[in-house]
Amino acid sequence: MDYLYSRRNPQQLDLDATDVSPRRFDDMLLSSSWPMLRFSDEIVAAVRPPESTDEVSQRISTPVAEPDIEMPSSGNTTSLQPEIDAFEDTNVWHDSPTNLAVPGHEPAAFDDEAASFLAGHLDVMEEFLATQQEIMHAYLSGMRDSTQAESNHVVQQIQVLDPPAGRPTATDNDSRSLPDVDTTMFPLLGSVVSIEPGQTLVAERVFDVRRDRYLLDHTFGREISCTDPTLAGLAIMPLTMSLEILAEAATCLLPGLQVVGMQDVFASRWLAWDDEPQTLRVLASRIADTEGAARVRVALHNLSESPVGTSDSTSAVAEAVVVLSPTWPTNSTQRVAPPADARESRWMPDRLYQDVMFHGPAWQGVSSVDQTGETGIVATLSVRPTTGFFAVQQAPQFVLDPVTLDAAGQVIGFWTTEHLPSANVIFPYRLKTLEIFRPTPPVGTPVRCSAQVALEGEQVVRSDIELVTPDGQVWIRLLGWEDKRFDVPAHLHDLILSRGGTVSVPTPSLIGSTAPGVRCRMVDTRVGGDKAFWIRVWSRRILSCAERERFAELRLPDHRRLEWLGARSAAKEAIVELVHERTGIALLPADIEIVSGPDGQPIVQGACVDALGAAPLVTFSHTDGVAAAVVAPADVASAVGFDIEFLKQRPAGFDEIAFTDTERILIGTVSEDSSAEWLLRCWCAKEAVGKAFGTGMSGGPQSLAVVGIDPVSGGVDVASVQDNAVISAQTHRVDSLVSALAIVTRGIP
Numbered sequence: 001m002d003y004l005y006s007r008r009n010p011q012q013l014d015l016d017a018t019d020v021s022p023r024r025f026d027d028m029l030l031s032s033s034w035p036m037l038r039f040s041d042e043i044v045a046a047v048r049p050p051e052s053t054d055e056v057s058q059r060i061s062t063p064v065a066e067p068d069i070e071m072p073s074s075g076n077t078t079s080l081q082p083e084i085d086a087f088e089d090t091n092v093w094h095d096s097p098t099n100l101a102v103p104g105h106e107p108a109a110f111d112d113e114a115a116s117f118l119a120g121h122l123d124v125m126e127e128f129l130a131t132q133q134e135i136m137h138a139y140l141s142g143m144r145d146s147t148q149a150e151s152n153h154v155v156q157q158i159q160v161l162d163p164p165a166g167r168p169t170a171t172d173n174d175s176r177s178l179p180d181v182d183t184t185m186f187p188l189l190g191s192v193v194s195i196e197p198g199q200t201l202v203a204e205r206v207f208d209v210r211r212d213r214y215l216l217d218h219t220f221g222r223e224i225s226c227t228d229p230t231l232a233g234l235a236i237m238p239l240t241m242s243l244e245i246l247a248e249a250a251t252c253l254l255p256g257l258q259v260v261g262m263q264d265v266f267a268s269r270w271l272a273w274d275d276e277p278q279t280l281r282v283l284a285s286r287i288a289d290t291e292g293a294a295r296v297r298v299a300l301h302n303l304s305e306s307p308v309g310t311s312d313s314t315s316a317v318a319e320a321v322v323v324l325s326p327t328w329p330t331n332s333t334q335r336v337a338p339p340a341d342a343r344e345s346r347w348m349p350d351r352l353y354q355d356v357m358f359h360g361p362a363w364q365g366v367s368s369v370d371q372t373g374e375t376g377i378v379a380t381l382s383v384r385p386t387t388g389f390f391a392v393q394q395a396p397q398f399v400l401d402p403v404t405l406d407a408a409g410q411v412i413g414f415w416t417t418e419h420l421p422s423a424n425v426i427f428p429y430r431l432k433t434l435e436i437f438r439p440t441p442p443v444g445t446p447v448r449c450s451a452q453v454a455l456e457g458e459q460v461v462r463s464d465i466e467l468v469t470p471d472g473q474v475w476i477r478l479l480g481w482e483d484k485r486f487d488v489p490a491h492l493h494d495l496i497l498s499r500g501g502t503v504s505v506p507t508p509s510l511i512g513s514t515a516p517g518v519r520c521r522m523v524d525t526r527v528g529g530d531k532a533f534w535i536r537v538w539s540r541r542i543l544s545c546a547e548r549e550r551f552a553e554l555r556l557p558d559h560r561r562l563e564w565l566g567a568r569s570a571a572k573e574a575i576v577e578l579v580h581e582r583t584g585i586a587l588l589p590a591d592i593e594i595v596s597g598p599d600g601q602p603i604v605q606g607a608c609v610d611a612l613g614a615a616p617l618v619t620f621s622h623t624d625g626v627a628a629a630v631v632a633p634a635d636v637a638s639a640v641g642f643d644i645e646f647l648k649q650r651p652a653g654f655d656e657i658a659f660t661d662t663e664r665i666l667i668g669t670v671s672e673d674s675s676a677e678w679l680l681r682c683w684c685a686k687e688a689v690g691k692a693f694g695t696g697m698s699g700g701p702q703s704l705a706v707v708g709i710d711p712v713s714g715g716v717d718v719a720s721v722q723d724n725a726v727i728s729a730q731t732h733r734v735d736s737l738v739s740a741l742a743i744v745t746r747g748i749p
Helices: 041-047 053-061 112-140 146-157 213-217 239-253 349-356 402-419 490-496 531-542 545-553 558-583 607-612 654-658 661-668 675-693
Strands: 191-196 200-207 234-236 258-267 278-290 293-302 318-325 366-373 376-382 425-436 446-456 460-468 474-486 519-524 592-596 602-606 617-623 626-632 637-646 704-710 715-720 726-734 737-745
Touching: 200 239, 213 234, 234 531, 239 258, 239 278, 239 293, 239 318, 239 402, 239 425, 258 293, 349 366, 349 402, 366 402, 376 402, 402 425, 402 446, 402 460, 402 474, 490 531, 519 558, 531 545, 531 558, 545 558, 545 592, 558 592, 558 607, 558 617, 558 626, 602 607, 602 617, 617 675, 626 637, 626 737, 637 675, 637 726, 654 675, 661 675, 661 704, 675 704, 675 715, 675 726, 675 737
Parallel strands: 617 637
Antiparallel strands: 191 200, 200 278, 258 318, 258 425, 278 293, 293 318, 366 376, 376 446, 425 474, 446 460, 460 474, 519 626, 592 602, 617 626, 637 737, 704 715, 715 726, 726 737
């Protein structure tokens, strides 16, 4: 290994470092081309046209101008690969002309042998590329089942290239110019980038929470701040809005037809918004009709997530086959029965969106949960208005009814939260078949939603859902609606609700009896899978605007970022509690800002300072997935420090590094049976006193010295080696967690 790295200047990485400076990585050049194809001299001579000496001289001396390629704007500053500039079905491309007249040159005269050789070579290459395409498709298909093979193959045939000569582009002025999109009829489609009428279409649109106001009612946590109304939680695009985009693309491609269904819907990942806009591209291609209905394969891509993404189906955020017809289907017999063991649900109508769901008013389409059972659920929905969905457009006309479709999915969420003791938070990702039998009813129409629900393994809930209008007619049927289950820790569940509660818990046992008003809170920061996603949710729930910017600059592993957030959650929730107790003012964590002082000590800013008259003191600590904070009122304490550690085996040599010989002798006099515990108590005491001094252990562990121990009370006296100043820390053990609190109260030197 030494030989392999001898010229690479390896450096050891500190995973716990908090350095925010950018790191430079040397570029590595990778070849992405095929080896040069070489012909023998005989073949070259046979295929090369005769040239005069003058022609050769002129060709060498005259540079050939590169063709101008105009790439359509995507709203993204990153240049896109040429292969994502147009969207074509290879089956409708015309063959290139066989005879191209080039001024000043005669066509080359090929003999039969040369022509036969080239034709054979091209046939072999075409067969190779076709085989490669099938292999890559099989490899990348991943989660898709065999029923999607045909439709996925069609998507692979779609080429996103520079528009060939003669194709309509945004600069054409003839009858093939790109159409202007009616934003009233297609509010989510955006601008058409490329179109082959009746065959293929590409459109792009920039989505921004400031414009797309419906996103602000679909966030994890809506009431983020009492003092800054611009702060919002993490916005998630509802799956049904993604389906609306697909439906609009298909309808725009085939005007005059109406969407009567979808097949093989699949969503591969989240569409989530922090603060920056995102550009989405939708690609539609007509495929073979079935039973008199037109079908369009549509895929949605996130260009902001992957600006150089390809058009193949594995990179799509969502995709489906959209079914269109000039008339509504007639076979609408009810097929989904209520559960045989139906009983009254425990969810009260007025608490549905306070206790269970996070949706804001725009998406609150469930009026009541009427019956529930082990195999199904019955609820009443209400057709909701879409006024106010956009900042400027007040009356959008959606192709589908994405709000009612989302409400149908919410009904499954009400079932899981009532029937599943764990992993009962769900998000939809797949739908086998959507059938629509009639137009959207008027706003306010009550709709009965019946669902048959079954578990598939440990991770998936599969449902068949039917929506029936008051006249007893089926409006919409969803077959094979699948949700992925998530096991969200109970104490973090409030992060996704409307206003939410607290994620930390009071832990007075970690600090014992101390000065009045001093409080301690602790939180478990372990979230299981998808840490990066929960970091986004958590940070937008508790951080101010300035804190969000600083947090984005932190270069820490995910588990440390979670501990960082947990410590600040505990501190902010303790301050919220303190402010309300003393003033009656209700604040939220994002109203409180914690910044680093000159020596790294945390300093509290924000509305709480005005409410209390002075900034409270705060100190926090985190270890192995647990974070805690202590808050002390400024009129009670002048300095505070706190530390926690789990009692476990320490690395070899820890004692010698942490303590001097004199300190180890002192600690050894306490108890042989609990020597490991007292070593850790004294270490936590040093950490806590260092924080109280405002310097930490910047001079090393032995810059602070343990000078006294009271094994009865748990007190540990720690002195600064530099000036002999002494602060006493109170230590505690709760189960396997050891803590130390150092506090200098007012009036005590």
